[in-house]
Amino acid sequence: MSLSILASGAAGFAISYGLGQGVTLVAALWGVFVWKEFAKAPPGTSFLLAAMFASFVIGLSLIVYARVVWAAAMSAPVVIVGSLNMDFVVQVGKLPRPGETVVGSGFSTLPGGQGANQACAAGKIGGRARMVGRVGDDVFGAQLRDSLRAAGLDTGGVCATEATTGVALIFVQAGGQNEIVVASGANGRLTPTDVREELESAPPGLLLLQLESPLETVEQAAALGRKRRMSVVLDPASARRGTRTRRLRMQPSTVARSKRQ
Numbered sequence: 311m312s313l314s315i316l317a318s319g320a321a322g323f324a325i326s327y328g329l330g331q332g333v334t335l336v337a338a339l340w341g342v343f344v345w346k347e348f349a350k351a352p353p354g355t356s357f358l359l360a361a362m363f364a365s366f367v368i369g370l371s372l373i374v375y376a377r378v379v380w381a382a383a384m385s386a387p388v389v390i391v392g393s394l395n396m397d398f399v400v401q402v403g404k405l406p407r408p409g410e411t412v413v414g415s416g417f418s419t420l421p422g423g424q425g426a427n428q429a430c431a432a433g434k435i436g437g438r439a440r441m442v443g444r445v446g447d448d449v450f451g452a453q454l455r456d457s458l459r460a461a462g463l464d465t466g467g468v469c470a471t472e473a474t475t476g477v478a479l480i481f482v483q484a485g486g487q488n489e490i491v492v493a494s495g496a497n498g499r500l501t502p503t504d505v506r507e508e509l510e511s512a513p514p515g516l517l518l519l520q521l522e523s524p525l526e527t528v529e530q531a532a533a534l535g536r537k538r539r540m541s542v543v544l545d546p547a548s549a550r551r552g553t554r555t556r557r558l559r560m561q562p563s564t565v566a567r568s569k570r571q
Contacts, residue, residue, distance in 0.1 A: 387515035388432045388439040389540070391505050391531045392425020393497040393522035394458075394468065395476040396450040402481050405489050414481075421457040422478055423497070424520035424547060432518070433461035442467035442508045443523070444496040446475035451496070467508050471496045476522075492548070497523055502530035509534040520545045 401416040421430070425443055432439040441463050445451030447470040454475065455465045476495040482488045500523045509517070509531060517535035519528050519542065528544075535542040 386438075387513055388437045388518065389442060389467075389509065389512055389515065389535075390425050390429040390432065390439060390518045391442045391500075391508070391523065391528070392428065392518070392520045393423035393476060393494070394421075394426040394441070394443045394445050394451075394454045395423035395478045395492065395497070395522075396420075396454060397422035397478045397480055399480045399482060402483055405481055405483050405487065421454050423454075423476060424522045424545060425518075426454060426458060428518045428520070428545070429458055429463050430461045433458070433463045436462075437516075438464075440464040440467055440508075442500075442505060444469050444471050444473075444500045444504070446471060446473055446496045448475055450475035450477070469504065471499045473499050492522070494522070500524060500527050502527050505531040506534060509538060509540075512538050512540065514539045516540065517542045518545070519543065520547060522548055 397420045399418050399420060400414040402412050402414050404412060406412045423443075426441065429439055429441040439462070441458055445454055445468060451470055455468055458465050458468070473496040474493075476497040477493050479491045479493075480488055481490075505527055512534075517531065517540040519531055519535075521528065521544075532542050532544070
C-alpha cells in the first residue's frame, strides 16, 4: 500500500526495538555466562565484561531511540484524499465468463475504497489521520463514515452529496483470483475546490493519494501538499488506461507500489 511512507516510521521503530531487545538479551545472557565461568579468571577476561556492558548500553539506547522514532511518526498528522466505497463481495467457485451465471457460496458487504483503506490503516496504527472524500447521502455513506470513526479517523472532511455512495462489485474465486467492477458514484464529485479548502491550512505531515478520484483533484491535492511541505505519497491504483501520472510530478520515492491494480 501507499502507506509505506508512514510504515517507514513504524519500520524504524520495529528494527530499532528488535535490535535493542536482541542486543540487550544477548548481552545479559553473555554477562551471566562470563560472570559464572570467568569470575575468577585472569584480568584479561575483563575485556569480555566490558564488551558485555557496552552491548547492554547499546541495546538500551536502541530501545529508547525506537520509542522516539515511533512517537515522532505517530505525531505527524496524516491526511488521506481519496475514495470511499462499499464493497459487495461474493465468493464463487469460478469466475463467470461473459453471459454466464454462476452460483456464489457467500456474500458480505465491507467498507472499502483505496482512500478509505489507507485511512483505516493509518488510524489503526495510531496515526492522527483525517479523511477527505465524498459519499452519498444514503445508508452506505453513513456506514462508511461510522467505520472510519471506529478506526479513530477524523471524518470532518468526508462530505455527503446527492450522488450515490461509491460501490465495488467483487467476485472472489477460491484461489484468490478476483474480478472487480467499481461504480464511483460520489467519489467522482470530489473536486479540486474540496481539497483546496481542506489542505490550504493543513500542517506539515503526510498526504496520501490514489487514483480512484478525478485526476484533476489528485493533481490539485499533490500540488497543495507540496506547497504545504507535506510528504506526498501516491498509490497509483486503481490504474486506468490512458492515465498519465507524470502530470502529478511525483518524486520516485513517493510513488508507492500497489498490489491492487
